[in-house]
Amino acid sequence: MGKQPEAGLENHVSGQSNKPLTAPAHALPWTTVAEELKTNTDIGLTGNETKSRLEEYGKNELGETGGVNPGKIMLRQIANAMTLVLIMAMAVSFGIRSWIEGGVIAGVIGINIVVGFIQEFQAEKTMDSLRSLSSPTANVVRDKQNVQVSTTEVVPGDMVELKTGDTIPADVRLVEAVNFETDEALLTGESLPVRKVSEDTFEADTGPGDRLNVAYSSSTVTKGRAVGIVFATGMFTEIGTIAAALRKKDSKVRPVKRKPDGSAKPHRYLQAGTLTVTDAIGTFLGVNVGTPLQKKLSRLAVLLFWIAVICAIIVLAANEFLDRQEVIIYAVATGLSMIPAALVVVLTITMAAGTKRMVERHVIVRNLKSLEALGAVTDICSDKTGTLTQGKMVAKKAWIPAKGTYTIGETNEPFNPTKGAVSHTEKEPRNMTEGEEEKGSDYAELLRDNEALSDYLKVASLANLAHVHQTDEGEWNARGDPTEIAIQVFSTRFHVNRRDSVAGDNPNWKLLAEFPFDSDVKKMSVIYKNPHENKMYAFTKGAVERVITSCSTYVSDPE
Structure with a gap:
């Protein structure tokens, strides 16, 4: 900043x-x-x-990010009531030379800290790398010259x-x-x-x-x-x-209650100070911050700690507070039995498993505790269309006059042309009802002796600036305008793809000129040469009324 x-x-x-x-x-x-x-x-x-x-x-720049801080991540794993109670229990166990019990608790604490630290550290490293995605340079005009400078300048x-x-x-x-x-x-x-x-x-x-x-x-x-x-x-x-x-954080200091004239009695300052200290302790223990589940667990840990102390005192009192080692071990063991040591590990591993599932859906989880908050959501109120979308589209229906409507089935991968079955009906979209189309049609079968569909796909693919391709890992990627990507994916379902048509040493089509979409013209056009026929073709797509007025002839239905 x-x-x-x-x-x-x-x-x-x-x-x-x-x-x-x-x-x-x-x-x-x-x-x-x-x-x-x-x-x-x-x-x-x-x-x-x-x-x-x-x-x-x-x-x-958007302020100082400070990078990844392993110390803070480690502190977050330790600074909660349940872990602190386990640490105290471990210390007491080692103090009375109960090595096995202390070792078990130490192992539980270690697993919890390691799993949580690794997950959050990896997430922070990923977030730190994502910050570098902003444009590193900008083209500006300075001293009558076009120069390229760092975005930060x-x-x-x-x-x-x-x-x-x-x-x-x-x-x-x-x-x-x-x-x-x-x-x-x-x-x-x-x-x-x-x-x-x-x-x-x-x-x-x-x-x-x-x-x-x-x-x-x-x-x-x-x-x-x-x-x-x-x-x-x-x-x-x-x-x-x-x-x-x-990034804005509320003040951690409780305000002093004052009279209308701005004055305050001494006990008001004491009250504000006491509440501030109480809030700080509660925040450190986690009893007044976090999600409902986190608060309940922290309060449970504090409650169990005091119950454990009371149980230990009762055992010592029953043995007349003798300081023999076996009496102390028995008292401490009774108290520790009240603390569910494995609960923390079970929760952490459960959250880590949930994080793994989220990563598979390309979601970065910076804090394991945020998963619990997400799981507690019952309703999401959004104030406008588009807020919760991926910015991706799927072409669901394509209508060719005199041929009918081609419909794509449900798919959750907008860029993948292999997902979603195709079906066909001779009706227009406006006359169709849900589920009326025929099921299970084959792409090759639909293209057989169907010149109208072939021409439609040719225009949809070539009069299109979007790129749809499959990576070496088998993942489908796309770049370009969302609308054009949807059209390009539709044509790719029938194995008609602009990238394949113009690639190679002997391409089927060679691009000669391109006229991008314009809000006044309301259409876009491209001119290609077919090297095999040595002919040039113009392909156009856009608003129906503009495309029709641009045509001098039409193809009649041979049937």
Whole structure:
């Protein structure tokens, strides 16, 4: 975070710059933003201006992460009531030379600590590596030159150039946008890319998801190109605001109850101090923090500890408090029998097994205790569509006039064309009812003597910028626009894939020209050459009304 003042961050308003503008950036024309940030959009910032602003605003980063701290991870495994009780029991056992009992308890403690430490350490290392995924460099205009700089050195007022595939380095007020779309799922939860504009302005209280003239830090460019002015960096960006909220910790000091005039009696200070100390002890033991199960276990540990002490005292009292070793061993053994030593290990191993299942679904569990909180969830209330989606789509139905509707069955792997059975019916989708389609059709059988479907798949595959492929490990991956990926996966189900069609020394198709989708034209077109026929073909997909008006002929149904 560098030198960014915390006071300024506390008073920061969403959409504002590090140093507030006359209004949020999305509510001002880009010319006004450039003027207030003292930026010349033609030549960019000078070297001296950049250095000065870097010193004033600090580096463009989301605070100090500190990396992985093994000491803190180890402390988290020990600092809970149940483990502390077991440690005391172990110490007492060794103190009275009960080596076997002490060794068993030590083994239980060791297993619990090792399993928990390994799991959380691996998760923290993974999270630490994920932090490096943000764009390491940015293309900016400085001193009339296009230069590439580290993302951390981007400052408010920098002119940045963005293109497909870039990760946006900071919050940017767009100056120019050509077919420009960004993926903001990380910020807003919307699964579809958002199309951006540069000339429009919006009300000051417009939400982040509706500020179409702003590109946000950490979002990615899925289509087009743009030029913009950086107006917020580091913790002053929208993603920085979220990071600050997640890191914010409530004060651990209890406030003093005061009278309306602000005064307070001495006993109020004593009360606040006592409650603060009590809270600190409760937090350390875990009896007032964590999930309901964690609190219950911590309270159970404290209760069992005192019951164990009472049982030991009763045994000693029954033997007239004789200090013979066998009496002490008997008293301690009676007390320790009240403590379920294996409970901690059972819980930890159970959570670790759950973590393993989560990892198989590509979920990183940083804290084993969070699994219990997740398991206790009964309802999730989401305020908008897209928040809980993966940003992936599946083409469920394809309708070919005069041929019918092709339907794909249920699948939980959107990129895998081998999952989900295909079925066919001659009806249109609007006339279909659930479960009406025929079952168990074969892809090869559907393609046999079906020129209409073959042509449909050819266009779906070639007039498409998405890439769908299988890795050496057998996993299916895809990149591109979610809608185009879904269409490409659909055609790949029939073994018609753009990647295979254009690859190799002797490809079936050679790409000559590409015309990306445009909101005005509402279609995208590509021109390919078939080397075997020595002919050129144009393939188009888009809005029905635009595609039909572009056609001079049509293919009639041979039947």
